[in-house]
Amino acid sequence: RESMQDSALTSKIGQVITGRFIKMLEDESKKDADKYKEFYKNFSIFIKEGVAADFKNREQLAKLLRFESSATEKGELTTLDDYVSRMKEEQKEIYYLYAPNRETIDNGPHLEAFKAHGIEVLYLYEPVDEFVMTSLVKYADKDFVSADNSDIELEEVPSGKKKKSLSQKDSIALCEWIKETLGDAVNDVSVSKRLVDSPAIALNADKVMTPSMRRMMKAMKQDVNMQNSVNLEINTNHELIKNLSALKDKDADTAKLVTEQILDNTLIAAGYLEDPRDMVSRVYQILERVSAK
Numbered sequence: 617r618e619s620m621q622d623s624a625l626t627s628k629i630g631q632v633i634t635g636r637f638i639k640m641l642e643d644e645s646k647k648d649a650d651k652y653k654e655f656y657k658n659f660s661i662f663i664k665e666g667v668a669a670d671f672k673n674r675e676q677l678a679k680l681l682r683f684e685s686s687a688t689e690k691g692e693l694t695t696l697d698d699y700v701s702r703m704k705e706e707q708k709e710i711y712y713l714y715a716p717n718r719e720t721i722d723n724g725p726h727l728e729a730f731k732a733h734g735i736e737v738l739y740l741y742e743p744v745d746e747f748v749m750t751s752l753v754k755y756a757d758k759d760f761v762s763a764d765n766s767d768i769e770l771e772e773v774p775s776g777k778k779k780k781s782l783s784q785k786d787s788i789a790l791c792e793w794i795k796e797t798l799g800d801a802v803n804d805v806s807v808s809k810r811l812v813d814s815p816a817i818a819l820n821a822d823k824v825m826t827p828s829m830r831r832m833m834k835a836m837k838q839d840v841n842m843q844n845s846v847n848l849e850i851n852t853n854h855e856l857i858k859n860l861s862a863l864k865d866k867d868a869d870t871a872k873l874v875t876e877q878i879l880d881n882t883l884i885a886a887g888y889l890e891d892p893r894d895m896v897s898r899v900y901q902i903l904e905r906v907s908a909k
Contacts, residue, residue, distance in 0.1 A: 631672065638676045645680065653693060656682050664744055668751040678752055683712075684739040686727060690718055694738075700756045702736055709761040709768075712738040714746050715887060724885050725817040726764045729810030732773045737763050764886055766819035766847040772809040782852040782861055790861045791850065797875050798848070808849030815854040818882035821845040846888065848879060873902050 645652035656663070666677045682693035687702060699710060711730065715721045721739050730737050740746060749760040761768060782790065787807050795805040803821045811817055822845040850857050856878070864871040877898055883889035 634670075634673060635676070638673055638680070642676070642679055653682070656680075656693070661742075661744070664742075664748045667748050668744070674752065678755055681748070683745075684718060684741075685736050686722075686730065686739070687736045696755050699736060699738065700758060703758070704735065707735065708758060710738065710755060710758045711735060711761055711763045711768075712740055712745075712749055713763045714740040714743070717741060720887070725811060725814035725882070726886065728812040728814060729770050729773055730763060732812055733770060735770075762820065764818075764820050766804075766821045768810075770810050773812055780853065782858055786861050787852045790852075790857070790864070793864050794848065794850070794875055797872050798879060801879060802846050802848045804847045806847070806849055807852050811849065811851035811854075813854075814851060814885075815856040816848060816850045816878050816882050818879070818886045818888055819847045819849060820886075820888075821847045846883070848882065870902075870905055873898055873905075877902060 641652070641655075644655075660682070663677055663680050667674055667681065670677065678696060681696060683699075684690065684692065685694050685699065687699075688694050696710070703710075713721050713724075713726055715724065718739060718741075721727060721737075727737060740749070746762070749762070752760055754760065781787070791805045791807065795802065798805070808817060852858070860871060860874055860878075863874065877895070880889060880892075880895040880898070884892075884895075889895070
């Protein structure tokens, strides 16, 4: 009985000390942002581990998280509270994107529609960050949603920023042809409402696991499905897609190579492609055909 009492007391003391330490960090982060930024640079992994593992203190620890975002300059960090304060009135989700660095996100297709609509996106650079987001689920009653999720419904990019598109009939026919050509490599092919400058985009259709999380599980020798679940969206305003629509009826073989390359390009941009060997071989085939003309 004494052992059980001691264990309960030790647990209670641990909770009190942890709570006070978290409160101290929160106060320090407000008093001296630069000093806390340096602390966070060195010890953020432990805060993130706490968010993922410590259910009781998760909400308090979330206030200590810091991220770059599409609304900050490189190296400048923002809090979740600051993000929420800047959200549009009708916005119900906190959006984030994972990539190895800022340049990859800034130059990738997934950010285009969010930029066009003035919606801020948090930037995640470490694979553990996605586990943090899935552990938190919500913050300030706002759901965390990866900006590469295929279920996101954004308003179509304003017409003033878009060029003349393929007709609806040609768009449907092209989507059906691409899906037939790519087969099981994609779940679905559709016309995108979120693209501005890029010809196509690969979106994560997995409801549970992101590609980076899947790679982490694979590295840990966990038994998970290694096949990325991807939806492909095409920009029917882009010249490449309009050219492909015509090419499929004139030279189906070359159109197939171009379509497969478009898919791999989108997978690279999204960080989904793990084995580029087939892509390299295909690029040479395309170059051979182009150079022969």
